Amino acid sequence: MQLTLMQMFRFFLVALIALPIAACNSGDPTVEDFRRVVITEVAVESWPIRKPNGDRWDGFPTENPDIYFDIVDSGGQLIFTTEDDDESNVGDNDPGPRWVTDIQFNNFNRTLNFEVWDSDTDDDDFMGETESFSLIDLADRGFLTFVSTESTDQITVVTARLRWER
Numbered sequence: 001m002q003l004t005l006m007q008m009f010r011f012f013l014v015a016l017i018a019l020p021i022a023a024c025n026s027g028d029p030t031v032e033d034f035r036r037v038v039i040t041e042v043a044v045e046s047w048p049i050r051k052p053n054g055d056r057w058d059g060f061p062t063e064n065p066d067i068y069f070d071i072v073d074s075g076g077q078l079i080f081t082t083e084d085d086d087e088s089n090v091g092d093n094d095p096g097p098r099w100v101t102d103i104q105f106n107n108f109n110r111t112l113n114f115e116v117w118d119s120d121t122d123d124d125d126f127m128g129e130t131e132s133f134s135l136i137d138l139a140d141r142g143f144l145t146f147v148s149t150e151s152t153d154q155i156t157v158v159t160a161r162l163r164w165e166r
């Protein structure tokens with residue numbers, strides 16, 4: 001199709017007007033629009049059934065793990081723990097333990113990961129840890145309200161729900 005000079009001129013005009021509108025119209029929120037993010041729920045969806053050496057997590061008769069989680073930042077600092085609120089004796093086919101939480105971050109410069117532990121009367125057994133995720137990355141990806149993280153062997157899976165507050 002051969003465009004007439006008038007059609008080309010019209011197209012040029014429309015493009016000229018549409019371009020700034022499109023630029024102004026990008027009302028996507030930015031991190032500056034939010035003052036904090038809150039982790040509102042954490043669930044351990046999957047975990048190793050046995051210790052690395054094949055033993056049960058505990059001795060008979062309550063040999064299933066007593067699961068809790070820690071949130072640790074990239075510097076190794078403990079941010080949050082449910083150590084005193086473990087879920088006792090979670091069986092292989094039980095639903096994963098779930099906690100309602102109110103873990104607040106007033107900036108997004110944190111890289112976090114979940115550690116999953118078996119609570120014991122003496123030293124607790126480390127069960128697994130998920131790969132780390134950064135809050136700023138979740139913001140960049142559209143202020144995600146759900147994150148699922150897993151260990152490198154994909155056996156330990158932890159999910160979290162988030163609320164971004166303006």
Ligand SMILES: [Ca+2]
Pocket residue numbers: 057058118119120124125
């Ligand atoms: Ca144990």
Ligand SMILES: [Ca+2]
Pocket residue numbers: 058062063064065066088089
């Ligand atoms: Ca137990």
Ligand SMILES: [Ca+2]
Pocket residue numbers: 057058064065066118119120121
């Ligand atoms: Ca235990």
